[in-house]
Amino acid sequence: MSAKVPAPRYAGRLIAALLIAVALCLLGGVTARALDANGQLEDPTLQARFERVVKDLRCLVCQNESIADSNVELARDLRRQVREMLVAGKSDDEIFDFMTDRYGEFVRFNPPLDRKTALIWGAPFIVLLLGILIIVRVVRGRSRMPLDDEASPGPL
Amino acid sequence: MWKFLLPFAAFIALAVLFAFGLNPKRDIHALPSPLIGKPAPSIALTDVMDPARPVNNSEFKGQVYIVNVWGTWCEACRQEHGALLEIAQQKVVPIIGLVYQDQRDKAKLWLEQLGNPYAAVAFDTDGRTAIDWGVYGAPETFLVDSRGRIIYKFISPMTPEVWRREFLPRIAAARGAGA
Numbered sequence: 001m002s003a004k005v006p007a008p009r010y011a012g013r014l015i016a017a018l019l020i021a022v023a024l025c026l027l028g029g030v031t032a033r034a035l036d037a038n039g040q041l042e043d044p045t046l047q048a049r050f051e052r053v054v055k056d057l058r059c060l061v062c063q064n065e066s067i068a069d070s071n072v073e074l075a076r077d078l079r080r081q082v083r084e085m086l087v088a089g090k091s092d093d094e095i096f097d098f099m100t101d102r103y104g105e106f107v108r109f110n111p112p113l114d115r116k117t118a119l120i121w122g123a124p125f126i127v128l129l130l131g132i133l134i135i136v137r138v139v140r141g142r143s144r145m146p147l148d149d150e151a152s153p154g155p156l
Numbered sequence: 157m158w159k160f161l162l163p164f165a166a167f168i169a170l171a172v173l174f175a176f177g178l179n180p181k182r183d184i185h186a187l188p189s190p191l192i193g194k195p196a197p198s199i200a201l202t203d204v205m206d207p208a209r210p211v212n213n214s215e216f217k218g219q220v221y222i223v224n225v226w227g228t229w230c231e232a233c234r235q236e237h238g239a240l241l242e243i244a245q246q247k248v249v250p251i252i253g254l255v256y257q258d259q260r261d262k263a264k265l266w267l268e269q270l271g272n273p274y275a276a277v278a279f280d281t282d283g284r285t286a287i288d289w290g291v292y293g294a295p296e297t298f299l300v301d302s303r304g305r306i307i308y309k310f311i312s313p314m315t316p317e318v319w320r321r322e323f324l325p326r327i328a329a330a331r332g333a334g335a
Contacts, residue, residue, distance in 0.1 A: 074293075102287060
């Protein structure tokens with residue numbers, strides 16, 4: 001019977017320990033910067049945006065890889081930067097602006113359409129138009145030529 | 157007649173394009189920095205020799221100075237070190253070192269063994285300062301004027317010739333402008 005006396009004290013300690021554990025978990029969650037065990041952002045929409053943004057940013061060390069694919073330290077630093085800006089509530093455009101302010105337009109795989117890049121974006125259409133013009137000319141020229149079987153012997 | 161000239165003109169155009177594009181002397185990794193003409197980002201780090209000593213580029217405001225990005229992992233930085241020592245001896249402008257993606261001990265040893273051309277050496281612990289400066293490799297060397305704006309960036313090892321050709325005239329011009 002006397003053994004029961006200290007029980008409430010143990011219970012009190014147990015509750016205190018549990019409370020501390022819960023508090024630590026909550027704190028840990030905050031300091032982990034909203035990342036889950038796989039290093040992904042916990043918010044799936046943020047993670048989706050993260051993946052889209054880093055695919056459009058060039059790793060300037062390897063140049064033909066995006067920072068999503070590259071393992072060099074700069075790409076890692078830039079991925080961390082993107083993640084932090086997303087968590088801080090920055091828009092995709094703000095992140096792209098941050099990068100182009102420091103690294104230039106070249107950092108983007110998908111440069112925005114503006115006066116400087118108009119020629120690049122327009123070039124395929126200009127070439128297509130030129131091709132159509134050439135085909136039209138050739139076809140018209142041929143249609144004016146006599147057909148083989150009714151051809152009179154050409155000037156040879 | 158123009159039909160016969162067209163292939164010839166196309167050939168000339170391609171030749172000019174290739175002469176520029178395939179020029180072996182052109183460094184395809186050297187990118188123009190969008191920071192030219194912009195205020196130099198702040199460096200607020202600690203000294204590589206002494207973590208308790210702050211290094212702040214605001215202390216250099218009002219004078220022309222150079223920021224040289226390096227790391228002990230970078231072979232080209234070893235190459236340019238002699239040139240930096242030589243430049244430091246001329247005492248034209250102070251050189252601030254920015255140690256990038258490196259360890260303090262290694263950087264310390266490097267300076268003890270090879271000599272220290274820097275007025276101050278900042279240790280970038282997490283690469284954030286380097287991102288602000290648009291650094292994507294080493295060595296990179298920035299020239300900052302007395303109004304605190306970046307006026308030139310050189311990507312490649314520094315040599316006495318580059319110093320004479322690219323830096324000295326710009327330093328003289330920056331000072332001549334009364335800036």
